[in-house]
Amino acid sequence: MVHKADLVIIGISVGVAVGLLVALLIFFGIRWYKRRAHLRQCANERSVSVLPIRTNGLDTSFDTSASLSSSVTVRVSDYPAKNPQSSWWSHHSKDRFASASGIPNYPYKDIQRATQGFTNVLGQGSFGPVYKAIMPAGEVVAVKVLASNSKQGEKEFQTEVSLLGRLHHRNLVNLVGYCVDKGQRMLVYQFMSNGSLANFLYSEEKRTLTWDERLQIALDISHGIEYLHDGAVPPVIHRDLKSANILLDQFMRAKVADFGLSKEEVYDGHNSGLKGTYGYIDPVYISTNKFTMKSDIYSFGIILFELITAIHPQQNLMEYVNLAAMSPDGVDEILDTKIIGECNPQEARSLAHIAHKCLHKTPRKRPSIGEVSQAILKIKQRRLVKEDTMSFVGEEVSGVLNRIERQQTELRKMASIDERAAE
Incomplete structure (x- = not known):
């Protein structure tokens, strides 16, 4: 009888030990998974992209990491083309990006109204036209429209907002907002x-x-x-x-x-x-x-x-x-x-x-x-x-x-x- 009682105690002890071991393994496994996911997210948010090939000409920047054979001159119309099927900016990524940068994201219609229907042109930049705009509060700004069909342009856009969201100095041009709406990517700078x-x-x-x-x-x-x-x-x-x-x-x-x-x-x-x-x-x-x-x-x-x-x-x-x-x-x-x-x-x-x-x-x-x-x-x-x-x-x-x-x-x-x- 005593022998059987000892076996029962040993069995219970082993069971408890195994249970604790399994619980610890699960606990550390969850912690490892969460830490890995956090590091991956941080890496994604901190990743910095570079500017693309630009149209050849005086003062144009270039990027030879892309194929030179794919460099073409793109005619930009007075009105930005709408591309609602842009895959890079899903609703989730827009929200996450806005919260990370701390810079306001303006609706397309507000930018359209502020630029008088994209007619108040200041000049032509390497990636599209630049417009003068008057915001609802009366602030005069410059709106830079990026080409909607350029994946490299999207990377430049991300770089600008990520960096200028944290860089502030009297001798840097301030980014006061951006627009990610209706397939468009626009940067709003101080004028x-x-x-x-x-x-x-x-x-x-x-x-x-x-x-x-x-x-x-x-x-x-x-x-x-x-x-x-x-x-x-x-x-x-x-x-x-x-x-x-x-x-x-x-x-x-x-x-x-x-x-x-x-x-x-x-x-x-x-x-x-x-x-x-x-x-x-x-x-x-x-x-x-x-x-x-x-x-x-x-x-x-x-x-x-x-x-x-x-x-x-x-x-x-x-x-x-x-x-x-x-x-x-x-x-x-x-x-x-x-x-x-x-x-x-x-x-x-x-x-x-x-x-x-x-x-x-x-x-x-x-x-x-x-x-x-x-x-x-x-x-x-x-x-x-x-x-x-x-x-x-x-x-x-x-x-x-x-x-x-x-x-x-x-x-x-x-x-x-x-x-x-x-x-």
Whole structure:
């Protein structure tokens, strides 16, 4: 009898142990599954895409990871085509994307009304028309319509909203909303009334930028890039810096725009092709297919020389720069003729010296964007001090002349009194 009781106790103990073991296995299995699902979701939300092949032409970006044979010119009509069967944006993905970005998603009809039926055209972008719009609250914005039949365009759209949803700086163009409705993908930006830097440098219809404006624009751009490289967490590499992507507000202050090619520095995906704009691309990136912050520095160096010379990178800018580098004052020969006489040659040489450092063939020898900002700021400060000094000297000379004039007046009065007394 005792023997049977022992067997029963042992059996119960074994059963309890097995039950506990099974329960633990189930518990850890569920935890593992949930953790894996969470990591997968995070990876999907943090994935960063790149910009596609763009229509060939001046200032166009490209992506050689796609087949060049499939690159075609797409005619964009005045009204965005409706494509309700877009498979990328399901209802679930739209909701998840909106909540992740924190940027308002406007209905199609609101954008249509704000752009006056898509008739208020500002210009033609690489991926479609850009419209001026007045939102219900009275805010003036720019609406960029992406091609509805481009899968790569959808990736650019996702990149822009994902990044600009968390990037905010006075020298970045703010994304104030987007539209994912009726098969359309539209980006709503703050309105930049003076357009792009490229238009001011190369369009005959625009007035000439003063040297002081060019220095301020260079400083503004550097501050925008500095925020991307040193202020954003994680840091962001723009990857398509060019004068066409620098926009100017009503006060001629510059802001960096177009983040379709941008990626977070921690992104470790495999790059399978060259991306960017001819004339601005770091030669080291071309040879290694590795884009770093120093590649952004190279592109900024090109923009600095654009500000100095008003010569487009796709019109042999670097040949002129290399020739000018043969003598200390060689930059004087390639200075924009429209500002000769107004521009201080020494300041132009100093800015060219900074640009040359940005273009150093060895990336690690290029300065950081913080160092570039400080160097440009010093040029601005020296200019302001000189202006203040000249103003002070001018005021002193004016004061002396006024005193001499007052003294002469007093002397004439005294002489007049003496003459009357003598009579």
